[in-house]
Amino acid sequence: MSQSFSIVIVGSVALDTLESPWGAASDCLGGSASYASLAATFYAPVRMVGIVGSDFPAASTQLFREKGVDTEGLEVAEGKTFRWGGRYHANMNRRDTLFTELNVFEHFHPKLPESYRDTEIVFLANIHPSLQLEVLDQVSAPRYVALDTMNLWIETARDALGEVLKRVDLIFVNDEEAAQLTGHSNLCRAVDALREMGPRHVVIKKGEHGAVLFSSDGPFALPAVLLDKVFDPTGAGDTFAGAFLGHVAREGCLDGPTLRRAMIYATVTASYATERFGADRLVEANLEDIENRISILREMTQWPTGTTV
Amino acid sequence: MSQSFSIVIVGSVALDTLESPWGAASDCLGGSASYASLAATFYAPVRMVGIVGSDFPAASTQLFREKGVDTEGLEVAEGKTFRWGGRYHANMNRRDTLFTELNVFEHFHPKLPESYRDTEIVFLANIHPSLQLEVLDQVSAPRYVALDTMNLWIETARDALGEVLKRVDLIFVNDEEAAQLTGHSNLCRAVDALREMGPRHVVIKKGEHGAVLFSSDGPFALPAVLLDKVFDPTGAGDTFAGAFLGHVAREGCLDGPTLRRAMIYATVTASYATERFGADRLVEANLEDIENRISILREMTQWPTGTTV
Numbered sequence: 001m002s003q004s005f006s007i008v009i010v011g012s013v014a015l016d017t018l019e020s021p022w023g024a025a026s027d028c029l030g031g032s033a034s035y036a037s038l039a040a041t042f043y044a045p046v047r048m049v050g051i052v053g054s055d056f057p058a059a060s061t062q063l064f065r066e067k068g069v070d071t072e073g074l075e076v077a078e079g080k081t082f083r084w085g086g087r088y089h090a091n092m093n094r095r096d097t098l099f100t101e102l103n104v105f106e107h108f109h110p111k112l113p114e115s116y117r118d119t120e121i122v123f124l125a126n127i128h129p130s131l132q133l134e135v136l137d138q139v140s141a142p143r144y145v146a147l148d149t150m151n152l153w154i155e156t157a158r159d160a161l162g163e164v165l166k167r168v169d170l171i172f173v174n175d176e177e178a179a180q181l182t183g184h185s186n187l188c189r190a191v192d193a194l195r196e197m198g199p200r201h202v203v204i205k206k207g208e209h210g211a212v213l214f215s216s217d218g219p220f221a222l223p224a225v226l227l228d229k230v231f232d233p234t235g236a237g238d239t240f241a242g243a244f245l246g247h248v249a250r251e252g253c254l255d256g257p258t259l260r261r262a263m264i265y266a267t268v269t270a271s272y273a274t275e276r277f278g279a280d281r282l283v284e285a286n287l288e289d290i291e292n293r294i295s296i297l298r299e300m301t302q303w304p305t306g307t308t309v
Numbered sequence: 310m311s312q313s314f315s316i317v318i319v320g321s322v323a324l325d326t327l328e329s330p331w332g333a334a335s336d337c338l339g340g341s342a343s344y345a346s347l348a349a350t351f352y353a354p355v356r357m358v359g360i361v362g363s364d365f366p367a368a369s370t371q372l373f374r375e376k377g378v379d380t381e382g383l384e385v386a387e388g389k390t391f392r393w394g395g396r397y398h399a400n401m402n403r404r405d406t407l408f409t410e411l412n413v414f415e416h417f418h419p420k421l422p423e424s425y426r427d428t429e430i431v432f433l434a435n436i437h438p439s440l441q442l443e444v445l446d447q448v449s450a451p452r453y454v455a456l457d458t459m460n461l462w463i464e465t466a467r468d469a470l471g472e473v474l475k476r477v478d479l480i481f482v483n484d485e486e487a488a489q490l491t492g493h494s495n496l497c498r499a500v501d502a503l504r505e506m507g508p509r510h511v512v513i514k515k516g517e518h519g520a521v522l523f524s525s526d527g528p529f530a531l532p533a534v535l536l537d538k539v540f541d542p543t544g545a546g547d548t549f550a551g552a553f554l555g556h557v558a559r560e561g562c563l564d565g566p567t568l569r570r571a572m573i574y575a576t577v578t579a580s581y582a583t584e585r586f587g588a589d590r591l592v593e594a595n596l597e598d599i600e601n602r603i604s605i606l607r608e609m610t611q612w613p614t615g616t617t618v
Contacts, residue, residue: 090494187517188537208496209518212532219609223530228497250414257613259395264612300528301610303573304566 002252004044005143008116009037009127009134012105012239013050013074014305017085017098018232018277030084031111032125033146035238038210039269040246041068042290047116049073049135050056053081053104072113077092077104086234093231108113112138123245124168124253126150126240129160136167136268144254146170147199148241154180165198174243176203187212201259203244205237213263218258222263223269223300225293236273243269310559312451313353316554318346319426319444320434322359322383323412326394326407327541337587338369339393339492341434341457344547348578349432349589350377351599356425358382358444362413365591372592381422386413395543395556404542432554433477434547435459438469445476453563455479455506455586457550463489474507481550483514494574496521502516510568511579512553514546522572526565532609534580545582546589552578577602 016030033050038299040046045068054060054076064071082105085098110131117140122149124132130146147168153161154177165171171194179185182193189204191214202214208230210223244266251258268290275281325339342359349355354377361370363385367490370455373380384492391414394407421428427451433441433456441456462470462487470490474480480503491502500511500523511523517539519532553575560567577599584590 080312186537186539188535204437209515210530210532212535219535220611221519221532221609223519223532226497226528228495228520230495257615259392261615298612300530301612302529303567303610304569306563306566306570 002026002224004252005120005249006047007040007044007051007121007123007249008047008112008139008232009033009123009125009242010110011036011127012082013052014082014084016234016278017083018228018234020232021082021090022231023277025277029233030032030278031082031237032091032127035273035279035282036123036125037069038067038244038282039239039242039273039287040249040289042269042287043246043265044249046070046246047073047119049110049112049116051075051104053077053079054286056081057234067135067283074115075111080105088232091257110135112180120144121245121249123148123241124164125146125241129157130162132164133160136164144169146172146245148172148237149177151177151180162197167201170201170202170203171199172205172237174207174237178204205240207233211240211263211267213259215256215259217259220263222258222267222297225268225297227271227274228298230274232277233274235279236270239273240266240270264294264297265290268297313561314429315427315556316349316353316430316432317421317428317448318342318349318432318434318551319358319441320345320436321336321391322361323391323393325543325544326392327515327588328395329397329541330399331540332586334586339587340391341436341547344544344582345432345434345551346378347591348548348551349553349558351596352555353558355379355555356382357602358419358421358425360386360413360417362386362388362525367389367492368596376592381526382425384420386501388413397541411462419444419611429453430554430558431455431551433473434550435455438462438466438473440546441473442469442538443502445473453478453557455481455550455554457481458486459489460486460489471506477508479510479512480508481546483516483546486588487513492520506509507552514549515540520549520572520576522568524565524568526568529569529572531576531606534577534606535609536580536583539588540584542583544588545579548582549575573606574599577606
């Protein structure tokens with residue numbers, strides 16, 4: 001096996017208030033960088049960049065550290081931590097934002113500690129594309145840059161997003177965002193258009209329908225793990241991306257088989273993000289749990305022998 | 310290999326008028342029995358039951374016969390053939406019904422020729438559930454009964470549908486219909502509830518997201534073939550089901566691997582139904598085309614070696 005890559009993850013760190021038909025929870029650990037970093041630590045140590053307020057629970061910082069997150073890049077500012085509130089409906093595909101309090105996040109500018117600047121994999125988790133650009137200007141020679149985004153930035157910061165995309169190797173988007181960003185509702189055409197914008201690799205996230213990776217190795221489609229209760233999908237996409245890149249960091253390789261394996265780890269790791277509010281279930285899972293679900297996923301996608309016309 | 314099973318397919322035979330952003334076509338061969346039967350003939354000869362008017366093109370009857378459809382059960386009645394008109398929007402997931410002219414279909418009661426009554430596989434393609442029940446009363450001892458349905462019958466004929474379901478081994482439904490029929494938006498729960506209604510096997514069709522088979526062999530998920538243009542999705546679900554059952558008929562077996570292989574043939578055969586208006590592309594495809602797309606699908610779902618934690 002090659003030597004592993006170092007990885008830095010930049011995004012939001014938040015306290016989420018969540019409601020779903022199955023209950024409610026306040027001030028759960030949330031934010032794109034939190035989910036992505038915790039997910040990545042199953043596979044590799046992570047350098048995190050983000051900002052929290054002075055009210056951020058010491059236990060959460062402690063959790064990051066215990067799991068292998070380097071928090072040197074987690075700035076603690078005077079004031080309150082970014083808070084987001086959302087409510088899910090029974091089918092889990094629709095959510096309403098109840099409130100967004102940017103707090104210390106409002107004037108955040110990511111600052112990479114000196115020790116992070118040589119990082120080989122950079123994950124620009126979901127934050128404003130102009131902040132994503134600031135991060136890229138602080139890394140010396142990344143080998144692989146991945147980006148996640150959301151409909152809000154596609155609508156309000158398309159130019160900045162276009163600038164970042166030129167410097168990105170991999171984009172994670174859901175199928176709606178891909179259509180919104182490219183104007184193509186056909187997936188193949190949307191992916192072609194995305195690749196023309198910069199990224200050579202594209203992962204289309206489809207939630208309960210799974211995900212598809214497009215790389216030079218050809219498309220690779222995986223279903224989601226079947227769960228009989230999806231409790232809270234918040235952070236599932238961030239978890240998917242974090243696990244994907246954590247696995248790539250662990251293998252220290254960017255070839256087709258590595259990326260396919262990353263899809264598998266990402267799919268299984270993300271399934272743990274949805275089973276309880278916040279990251280509780282995710283941080284409880286261990287590698288044996290993940291291995292068990294990989295077996296289930298393998299069985300679910302296994303072709304029988306003798307499939308010829 | 311076991312001896313193959315005989316198969317009868319009962320459903321609508323129609324002339325469709327279709328509009329999409331890519332063009333329009335009038336009086337295309339359509340209907341659930343037409344698509345399902347033509348799809349099944351790639352794998353096994355088919356006995357068809359349906360009704361057409363005296364205006365039904367001789368060329369279409371001829372096509373059925375050339376492809377291996379026994380049309381003894383295709384009643385020709387005085388009057389006009391059932392006609393349906395639909396319009397698709399750019400994203401292909403929404404369609405508007407422009408008109409429905411039942412014509413000779415209005416007073417249709419399926420009559421199975423004597424030679425069909427010992428048929429081993431019965432496919433009740435999408436028609437009113439009370440007609441599906443009439444069919445079951447005319448077969449002597451079917452080994453495997455499969456059913457397709459639609460939102461209209463779930464809304465307007467739920468009791469009759471419940472009666473048929475008790476006598477069915479396999480149901481094909483899309484995810485919305487599964488939720489509508491069971492009240493469960495979670496797929497696993499919907500499938501459990503469907504199985505309590507009768508069918509031991511369930512296939513959830515997800516259109517562009519693929520399909521999932523639930524049987525005693527565990528779930529099996531397959532993505533759809535990626536197409537860079539979906540021209541006309543009419544009949545794709547009927548094609549999927551017909552190919553699935555045609556393959557089962559060919560293998561003459563109902564075990565887990567057979568059903569998984571049936572999913573693969575169904576997925577690939579259905580991809581040909583969407584590439585042109587009506588069944589034109591489907592009837593043009595040959596087994597070599599199908600084999601080529603199976604290779605593509607296999608490559609798209611192939612796990613890399615060495616996936617361990």
